[in-house]
Amino acid sequence: MNNITNGTSDFDPSVHPELKIAGAINFYGLFVLLGVGVPGNLMVIAVSTQRHNRNKSYSLYMGALAVFDIIGLLVPGLYRWILHQFSMQSDGSCKWGKYISSTNFGCSVFIIIAMTLDRYLAVTSPMNVRRFSSVNRTRKAIIGIVISMVAFNIPFYVYTKKIAGTVICDTFNSDALIAKVYLWLSMALTTILPFVVLVALNAKIINTLSRASRLDTLKDIGSTLRRCRSYQARQVTRMLVAVSIAFIVLTSPF
DSSP states (O other): OHHHHHHHHTTOTTTOHHHHHHHHHHHHHHHHHHHHHHHHHHHHHHHHTSGGGTTOHHHHHHHHHHHHHHHHHHHHHHHHHHHHHHOOOOHHHHHHHHHHHHHHHHHHHHHHHHHHHHHHHHHHOGGGHHHHSOHHHHHHHHHHHHHHHHHHTHHHHHTEEEOTTSSOEEESOSOOHHHHHHHHHHHIIIIIHHHHHHHHHHHHHHHHHHHHHHHHHHOOOSOHHHHHHHHHHHHHHHHHHHHHHHHHHHHOOO
């Protein structure tokens, strides 16, 4: 009984006042992000679904990423509002909350990787870009990512439960071998591997763009239309590189 009491006191704001401050920042900060993030992502979806953008692979990736970003903002926001208003928590809400958030994060991670790989191929193999970056391939890639993450994150649902006497959810607190192995596998797959892959791909993209810019400066040849299209393609690539670099910085496992 003492162990249960001591475990509960670890999460008691009256015992640890800093938890109350952290809780307020965590709760109200999310609604600030909602106010900025949801309108911004809706604008991305609106631009991505315009007729002249529908046949571009990067528009599909950006639109899908915006959808998952909205889900990643709305689901935790609603979840925390319910906890704050009603102080209610159950095993079911813990399980579904953790499962949805982890699945959503995994989808976002691998869409960023797929989008970066798409730009890498466009920059390093421009003659084959239509073959590698077709709309059908992009749609299949997005659907494949979603199905894979829905299946891969099932253990988050199975091994998540509510801590008795609190509204805290506990994940993978089990002696089962799969629970211990899966936690490390999940971290490697959604943080370490993406970090390594994105750093390598973006380094190559940046290096290729730098060389292309120097060549354009040295020889001013080609039609105005061709140079304009080349400039626009590089601008789009730079924007997508910025997105993946922001992800690297904000989710770095090191």
